[in-house]
Structures are given as C-alpha cells and as structure tokens.
Amino acid sequence: MLKFDKNIRRALTASIILLVTGCTLEPKYNVSVGDSDYPSLNNKPKRIVYLTGNASSDITVGLEAIYTPTLKKKGCRYLRFHLGAGNIENQYSVKVPVWVKHENNKLSAQVVIDKFRRNTENCKWQFTYLELNLSKKNLKSLPYIIMWQALDDVKSIERMELMIRKDKSYTDNSPIILVCDFNKIARLDKSSKSQACKTPNQFGHDKKILIYSTKNITLNILDI
Numbered sequence: 001m002l003k004f005d006k007n008i009r010r011a012l013t014a015s016i017i018l019l020v021t022g023c024t025l026e027p028k029y030n031v032s033v034g035d036s037d038y039p040s041l042n043n044k045p046k047r048i049v050y051l052t053g054n055a056s057s058d059i060t061v062g063l064e065a066i067y068t069p070t071l072k073k074k075g076c077r078y079l080r081f082h083l084g085a086g087n088i089e090n091q092y093s094v095k096v097p098v099w100v101k102h103e104n105n106k107l108s109a110q111v112v113i114d115k116f117r118r119n120t121e122n123c124k125w126q127f128t129y130l131e132l133n134l135s136k137k138n139l140k141s142l143p144y145i146i147m148w149q150a151l152d153d154v155k156s157i158e159r160m161e162l163m164i165r166k167d168k169s170y171t172d173n174s175p176i177i178l179v180c181d182f183n184k185i186a187r188l189d190k191s192s193k194s195q196a197c198k199t200p201n202q203f204g205h206d207k208k209i210l211i212y213s214t215k216n217i218t219l220n221i222l223d224i
Contacts, residue, residue, distance in 0.1 A: 047113035053219035069123030
C-alpha cells in the first residue's frame with residue numbers, strides 16, 4: 001500500500017477539491033514539523049520569560065508553548081470538517097514542548113516568546129499561550145493556561161498594561177498559585193475528566209497576561 005507524507009496528501013486533497021468544485025480551498029490539516037508552511041525558527045530570539053517555582057517531586061510538571069499566526073490570510077489557516085456545520089476555518093497552531101527542570105521540589109524553565117520569525121510571508125507567528133500539564137502517578141489533570149499574550153498590536157498591549165496597573169492585587173510579578181487535590185480525580189468516573197487544582201486569587205482563573213516588560217514569572221503548585 002502506498003504511503004504519502006503530509007505535504008503530498010495536502011496537495012492531492014487540494015487538487016481533488018479543485019477538480020470537483022472549481023474552487024481553491026485551504027488544506028484540511030494543521031501544520032506540523034516538516035511541512036513547507038511550518039514557521040521558520042528565529043535564530044536570534046530576544047524575548048525569553050524565565051519561570052521558577054515550587055512543586056512536590058511526586059507531581060509531574062509539563063509545559064507546552066502554543067504559537068499561532070497573527071495574519072488571517074490564505075495560507076495561514078486550514079479547514080476542518082465538523083459534522084452538521086461543514087468546513088470550519090481554523091488558524092494554524094504549533095505546540096512546542098518546553099523543557100522543565102524539576103529537582104528537590106524546585107521548578108525552572110525558559111519560554112521563548114519570539115521562537116519563530118515574524119516576516120509577513122511566514123504568517124507573522126507569535127506566542128499565544130503557555131499550557132501547564134500536571135499528573136500524579138496515574139492521575140492526570142486537565143491542562144491549565146498559565147500565561148497568554150494579547151493581540152500583538154500597540155493599542156491592545158497598552159490596554160492590557162493599563163488594566164494591570166489599575167488593579168493592585170494583580171501585578172506583573174505576582175506569583176501564580178495552584179492548590180491541587182488529585183484525590184478529586186481519583187473519585188471521578190473513569191470516563192470523566194477534571195482539573196485537579198484551583199487558584200485562590202480573586203480573578204478565579206489561572207491565566208496570566210504577558211506584556212512586553214514580563215521577564216520572570218513564579219509558579220507555585222501546592223499539593224494538599
């Protein structure tokens with residue numbers, strides 16, 4: 001049986017659609033490593049956020065950085081078929097694992113914000129959010145978003161910075177605190193999924209806004 005790589009499969013799919021409908025549509029697959037439209041690496045990144053914190057050694061901590069295009073033009077998105085809704089446009093997205101050093105209950109990691117080149121031909125990729133994945137033995141929590149970036153335009157960034165400065169309880173260097181109870185997951189039905197942790201801050205969510213001045217964040221994971 002013949003096997004085709006993703007680029008060939010995309011080209012065949014597009015050709016069939018063109019022959020049948022006479023229209024050119026976006027690919028039906030998200031971009032992945034090896035594709036011609038995968039974003040180009042930035043060889044000289046300048047924006048790096050340093051994450052430090054604490055977590056019990058029996059909790060497995062994983063981080064993944066998600067990047068998406070800021071340009072909503074043809075060639076920066078793909079079509080995915082949804083039953084009952086037809087083809088739905090989706091922006092490309094890339095999920096990159098972030099190496100986490102976890103020793104003696106201490107955490108450290110480096111998140112490269114400008115990991116990909118931002119030239120127009122490359123869809124102007126940008127960092128979108130940082131996903132935290134936690135597990136304890138065979139108990140796995142649903143992921144958390146612990147850092148995200150506003151739309152990359154001057155007005156949006158200025159509004160975000162103003163909002164943060166006005167709220168004294170939520171500053172740029174305030175720690176992210178998650179209080180976890182993995183026994184809650186153990187009590188669930190095997191087909192059910194849930195988050196094992198909650199945040200005690202008054203916002204009631206775990207997201208941290210990233211602004212251009214952000215260089216360090218602290219993440220404390222408390223296991224009860």
